[in-house]
Amino acid sequence: MQLFRLLVESQNFDRPSVEIALDLIFASTGYRGEKQYIKFGLPEHCDPRPDIDYDPNTFVPAVINTQFDMRVFGSNGFLYHRLSLDTIALSQPLRIWPNQYPFRPVDVLTQINEQLFTQLDETDLLDIEYTEPGTFKLFAGKHSLAWRGEKEFMAMEAGAPQYLFPVQKLTGFTEVAST
Numbered sequence: 001m002q003l004f005r006l007l008v009e010s011q012n013f014d015r016p017s018v019e020i021a022l023d024l025i026f027a028s029t030g031y032r033g034e035k036q037y038i039k040f041g042l043p044e045h046c047d048p049r050p051d052i053d054y055d056p057n058t059f060v061p062a063v064i065n066t067q068f069d070m071r072v073f074g075s076n077g078f079l080y081h082r083l084s085l086d087t088i089a090l091s092q093p094l095r096i097w098p099n100q101y102p103f104r105p106v107d108v109l110t111q112i113n114e115q116l117f118t119q120l121d122e123t124d125l126l127d128i129e130y131t132e133p134g135t136f137k138l139f140a141g142k143h144s145l146a147w148r149g150e151k152e153f154m155a156m157e158a159g160a161p162q163y164l165f166p167v168q169k170l171t172g173f174t175e176v177a178s179t
Contacts, residue, residue, distance in 0.1 A: 005054070008087055013118045020083070021060070021145035028056055028080035037068035042143045043082070058082045060145065084149030085140050088116050094138075094153040101158055102131045105138060112138070112153075120147070130155050 007023055018035050026032050041061035049055050056079035064072045094115050096108045105112065105125040113120055124147050126139035133155050140147040 008083065011089060011117070013088060013116070016119050017121070017124055017144055017146035021080070024082065024146065025078045025080045029078060031078070033062075033064065034068065037065040039063045040145060041077075043145055045142075045148065046079075054081055056081050057148070082140075082144070082146060082148040085138065085147055085151035086149055088118065088151065090116070094151065095156055096153055097156045098130075098158055101133075102129045103155075104129055116151075133157055 007027055013020065018040070021040070022033055022035060022038075039062065041063075043058050043060040045057060046059050047055070047057035050057075058081065059077055059079050061075065061077040064076055066072070094112070096111050098108055104127055106122050106127065109120065109122070109125075112118070112125075123141050124144040126141050128139065130136055135152060135154050137150040138153050139150045
């Protein structure tokens, strides 16, 4: 459990979900695998004790290359704890500026990853259509290897982000004509 807490507290989420999942599997089972030797199936939610925060909540089938580990062959799988998207700490609210409405998470994935310091991909997020500005929830995809749960975000007016201060209004900056 201490290894799991260390993973969460480190906030080292700027890597692919498969790498995070391998660390979570190691924290839960003690088995250290390498992504090039393991082929994962689709993870399934199974949380027999939802009242315990750090117990396994996911089962993922896996095929492990026997040249990597001769102890395992045939059908295998791992029980481990996937992280909630809410685990990702932010100093300010997650704000998304879509180019147009309606939009889907895949359309703003670059913005999401830049603000969360993650490497989420299409399988990590549920494909929902958002039709207007407002406060919404971003949901983890059912088949994400590392993520579950939800995270609140604000969808702003379509277009470029509006920064708090224009650069020319900050002390020490002056407008310079471009040549």
